[in-house]
Structure formats: C-alpha cells, structure tokens
Amino acid sequence: MKRRFIMSMLAGATLLASTLLGAAPALSADVPAEFGSDWHDPVTAAPPVTRPAGRSCEVTVAEARFRDFTPYQGTYTPPAGCGDRWSKVVLRLDGEVKGRQYDRLGYLRVGGVEIFRTSTPEPSPDGIEWSVEKDVTRYSDTLRAGRDVEMLIGNVVDDTYTGVIDVKVTLTFYPGAPAARDTPDRVLTLAGDSTLSTPRNSERIVAEVYATGSGGGCEEYWYLTVPDTAPYSCKATGGPYREVQISVDGQLAGIAAPFPHVWTGGWSNPFLWYVVPGPRAFDVQPIAYDLTPFAGLLNDGRPHRVEVDVVGVPEGQSGWSAPVNVLVWQDEKSARVTGKLTAHSAGELANSSTYTPGSEHRLDTEGGHRLTVSGYVDTSHGRVTTTVRRTLANTSTHRWTEGENLDALASVWTDDESVTVDGRGPARTTRTARTYTMDGTTTIGADDRLRTVLTLGDRAAVAVDGRRTRWLDDTYTGDATWTLGVPRDQRHAVGTSSERYRLYGRGGCHDRTLTTVQGVLTEDLTRC
Secondary structure, eight states, rough: OHHHHHHHHHHHHHHHHHHHHHHHOOOOOOOOOSSOOOOOOOOOOOOOOOSSOOOOOOEEEEEESSSSSSEEEEEEEOSSSOOSOOOEEEEEEEEEEESSOOOOOEEEEEETEEEEEEOOOOOOOEEEEEEEEEGGGGGHHTTTTTTEEEEEEEOOSSSSSOOOEEEEEEEEESSOOOOOOTTSSSEEEEOOTTOOOOOOTTTEEEEEOOOOESSGGGGGGGGGGGTTTTSSSBOOOOOOOOEEEEEEEEEEEEEEEOOOOOTTTTTOGGGTTSSSOOOSSSOOOEEEOOOOOGGGHTSSSOOOEEEEEEEEEEEEEEEEEEOOEEEEEOOOOOOHHHHHEOOOOOOOOOOOOOOOOOSSSEEEEEEEEEEEEEEEETTTTTEEEOOOEEEEEEEEEEEEEEEGEEEEEEEEEEEEEEEEEEESSSSSEEEEEEEEEEEEEEEEEETTTEEEEEEEEEEEEEEEEEEEEEEEEEEEEEEEEEETTTTGGSOOOOEEEEEEEEEEEEEEEEEEEEETTEEEEEEEEEEO
C-alpha cells in the first residue's frame, strides 16, 4: 500500500506540473477490464487541514485493533512543551484493514466529549490504508487537562468477515492564540439524566449533535423508507422525512435537516466507494444549534433538561445516535450574565407522503418546518440580542418495482439558517444556506447483474450581511455493476467514480477532481 501511495503522489506531482502548463489532466495508469483483488487506497478531494508554520507537538490519543464491540480505553495527557493555548489542533486518523469486512461506524471521546465520528472503508483482499484529518481546535478546553479516552469502531471478525480494523489517532498542537469567536471557553457534555448546567456568565451557547442513522437497520437508509401501506422492504409510519430537533426543558430550541450519509457499502454496491467515499463518510460533521437565546434560562444555576429527538423514526425503533456537546463562550468581566427568551415561534411541521401503486410503485414526499427564537443577555459590554431563524424543506420521489429490481430515489433537502446578533455595534446577520441532494437508481437485470448509478451533493453558502464569505460544492458521481449471488472473484465488477470538491472563501480557493475506473485513480486535477 505504501508503494501505491508513493506512486500516486508522484503521478499527482506530474499532473500538477502538466496542468499548470496546460497539458491534458490525466494520470498515467493501467486500467484493468474489471476490479481485481487490489485497488487504490481510499482518497477524497476535500482540502487538507491547513497548519500554521512553526513548532508543534504531537500526542498519540488512541492506537487499537478493532475485532469486536469492545471499546479502546486509554488516557490522554496534554503535550509538553507547547503550552496550553493553541492556534490550531489537528486530529489525524491512520487506518489499515485487509480481507473482507463491512463498513463500520466509529467515534472518539476525550473526557466524555465526542471530538470525532467516522465510518470506515471496505477493504480489498490485499489490504488498504487510509487517513482522515480534522480541525479540533474548538475542543481546546477539553484538551488542556488529562482525560480518559474512549474509542470504538464496532466490528465483527469471523471466518467470513476477516478484516481487523487497525487504527492510530494523533493530535498535533500548534502554540498560539486561537480565534476567539471559533474557540469556546468551555466544552460541556450532558449529565446522565440529559441535564445541563452552564457557567452563570455564559454569553454565547452552541450545541453540536453528531447525528447519524446507522446500526444495520432501515434507519441507515432512512431516506428510502416508505409508509406501512406501501409494499417495500423498509417501513416507517410517516415515510422518509426526518428532522433532528433539540429542546430545552421540553421547549423546542432548534431544528435541522440530517445529512443523508451514504456509508461505503451503501446502495447495495460497495464498488462505488472502494476508492472515493461519499461526502462526509470519513468525517461526520455535527449539526450546530445556536442556543444563545436560551442563555438567560440556562445561566440560572439550575440543571436544565436538553434532549435530542429525531422526527420520523418509528416508535420503539433504534438506529440513531445523537451525542451532544455544548460549547460555551463566557463574559470574563461578569460573574453572572442574565437574560430572557423574548420570542418563540414554531411553524406547523409539514410531512406528506403520497403513495401511487402500479407496475412501478411511487412515493412522493414533501416535508418542512420553520422555527424562530430570540432572546437577550445583559453582559459587561451591554445588552446583546440574538435571533435565530431556521427553515427546513425536503422533497423526494421514490420509485420501485416488485421485488425492488428497480429502486430509484431523487431527493433534495434544504436547511436555511440565519443568526442575527444585535448589540456591541451594528446588528450582524450570518446566513447559512445548506442543500443536500441524492439522485440514484439501482437495477437488477435478468442475468443478476446489479447496477447502481448515483449522484450525491453537499452544498453550502455562507453570507454575512448579504455578502457571501464562503461557498462549498462537494459532488460525487458513481456508476458500478457486479454479479449477485456468486463468489467474490466471479462478480466481474466494473465501475467508475468521481468527486469534485470546490471551496471558496476568505482562506482562498480549493477545487480538486478525482476520477477512478475499476479501482484505479485515473485523474487527480487541481484547478486552484
């Protein structure tokens, strides 16, 4: 695997030089007629985490071989020689697995704070290596003291599924002053009874929820579920609409559209994902909820119940994980910050699924919700009012035939949020418009050849007072075919995949495209 990685890096360097000179952007590689027993190590088109210049310190947080559902237990010690204030902290996971194995979901918690959630690639018989990086600077408060560490990538190893998942996780610390707005003073978790007590001088509060539908049941594919009246293998009484809600003392405090993750065995076709995973599969991003309008309540010195609910999950059915971290910014010049929730307006949740029977069954779904909350805090620098508005919408069309030999979905989710902060200068509104898309079809022919054609999109635009400051478009496309019901070496699998990741903002431009054919990386093009 190391040799393959080095060769791909050399090819990428040659490509970059040729691209700058205007030559054709293609890697020199022999493409086999079908997938073999080995392929390129997993890679994504996302940008690497930027790192400051100067000295750094590295700490190993976890090193484990996962064979079952026994978590790794260890101890974290802060780095020596890099102080306790860091301009950046970068997490890196390096993994290896070989043989046969499903995709697995994993987490890493330090002092009870979940700082990383991931899923794993499915291996080749010869073995693969992969790595993931994440900026975890916002968890600096947690990392300043020694903590217990828990990591788990639940796995099953037997005579059939032989892949042992071998991982190492490190943290690299760069001394310096962090960005105050991006790095909270405290990072809290909920108590065992789902209650929270914030410091009494909290002036900004943000909850983050690592929400994932998984666990091997139908909630892993929640976007494909249908009402009980429709003849399909995955059922949910209310259909496929899902919404992740957070409440404070029983009052709705935030709403969000869950990201429609597709793990590396998704859509019944692992050949789509062997080299290029779907968006966010290796780095699961938390949903953020600005709870600052509730700060006056949360700061009263008493514990308050904070709960997460996933709307649409059938009653009594498991399959979602939603751990909560709470990020707190404190007013260092005040012993106590008071305030009040002044406005709360929740629209009626809309969720309508219409089933049309026929030789081709069809389910059309429309759903959505609106929430506005506003509140103020009286700080040492005056009264500050925060107003959060969030609007969700989902439309989808699901088509399938008897036996599900045709199974197709076209779905769009939008999550539009604005946060207006008024006080300490002119009012400032930050708007984030998120759009997630999924458009795919799986067919099974008379010769038991399964084919999946799929496009996924992860898009976001951020604007401050109407001026766009950040724009993201991560698009994956794949087309793969293989034979069902035969040994692995008789599947005669073929497939192409491509990812283009574009990110523009104050930090510059990133525009990279990857293309694979039969597991060979044939294009690695950088346009910025």
